[in-house]
Amino acid sequence: MKKSIRLLITDDHPVVRAGLEGMLSRQPDMEVVGEAGDGAEAVEIAERLQPDVVLMDLRMPEMDGVAATQKIKAVRPETQILVLTTYDSDADILRAVEAGATGYLLKDAPREELYEAVRAASQGKVLFAPAVADKLMRRIREPRRDTLSHREIEVLSFVRRGLSNKEIARSLHVSEATVKTHLIHVFKKLGVEDRTAAVSVALERGILQLNR
Amino acid sequence: MKKSIRLLITDDHPVVRAGLEGMLSRQPDMEVVGEAGDGAEAVEIAERLQPDVVLMDLRMPEMDGVAATQKIKAVRPETQILVLTTYDSDADILRAVEAGATGYLLKDAPREELYEAVRAASQGKVLFAPAVADKLMRRIREPRRDTLSHREIEVLSFVRRGLSNKEIARSLHVSEATVKTHLIHVFKKLGVEDRTAAVSVALERGILQLNR
DNA sequence: GAAGTCATCAACCGATCGGTTGACGCTTAA
């Protein structure tokens, strides 16, 4: 008899946890050993139960999926993290991969795709949802002109809140000229022509978040 | 023996459908008679199976939850629609209620809350998640200064895409002065001082959507 | 040590934006 894959499910929605639990525990070669409702809980339980694969949501209270992934990987690198989320923004995908995720699935994936992904992850194989793989490929092909620096993102986040260049300059203790320079760079990188479109594109790509 | 509540589950995520199915069909007084993956399917199945309560997601391909709710209510008004979604934007809530939803729950609701909501809905009782009720109350208390007219929303959606006033004027076949007037009104209604903040606030409140 | 990126600043330009005031016709609600 094959040893079954020990799973930890992490998601802040009880409905989703129940769904995953039901679907996965019915597979003969899988076993759900725990559930967590936020990132902090996931880290704690993963350490205690040492699952083979952690299914990880990204947006959660307390600690988000990326941070939790990093912590789990730091403590026990052989734990495989399979990100399962609604969001397919470039920024989310990249951050998850950088944090050490073994795979990236979208929640609208059909059941079979999910099973396969869990099995692949348990063997350390890297597997992405087709839509996600697409995004990654495109990102690699076109030289990423949209890698904003920290400062640029910081300035853009003030723009999002409706501050003028002058106000941003005061907030950051730099001159207005500096703010303008940053923004011009942002426009070029994002391929837009004004601040409003820049904010819009940044939100779409997940460079900025809607809440705060 | 009490007659059990006949349920139709509508959600584009297989995982969520499985979760709801598992949780609800385990309740002695409930029975899941069908599942739908989009709005169009929901309308079709609801007509055929005549469920007591339809659990309805809002954002779905083909036909969104609001449209599906309207159609189902039009054909068979005694069907109770319980909206179950991730989004709690004012605009979403209002549109759902206007379409005839009997209740509005968020997906992060605990199991018990869900069970109660289904039972309440089956009797035609109106039930909202606490967070949702909060939003509705606040909306009623503060005179809604932010009810944008159709035209204003239209103009704002062009602004979001980064068009200048002149370009918007051309697109809508009106003068630039008109566009400016609309925008000034938008700023006042949303309580902001420039176009970028207006877009940002509109996105937060669900007046504009990120995609398209 | 050269090349590249990043953050910083200055001075200047024309275009655009935000705001005001005032106006007209239309429809809906009070």
Add this chain to the structure above:
DNA sequence: TTAAGCGTCAACCGATCGGTTGATGACTTC
């Protein structure tokens, strides 16, 4: 019918923005 809201437009103003050129120093990377 009076009021209110909507959509349309004009003319005008000062402030802001987008863009350019050019420059400096710090820090990596090769």
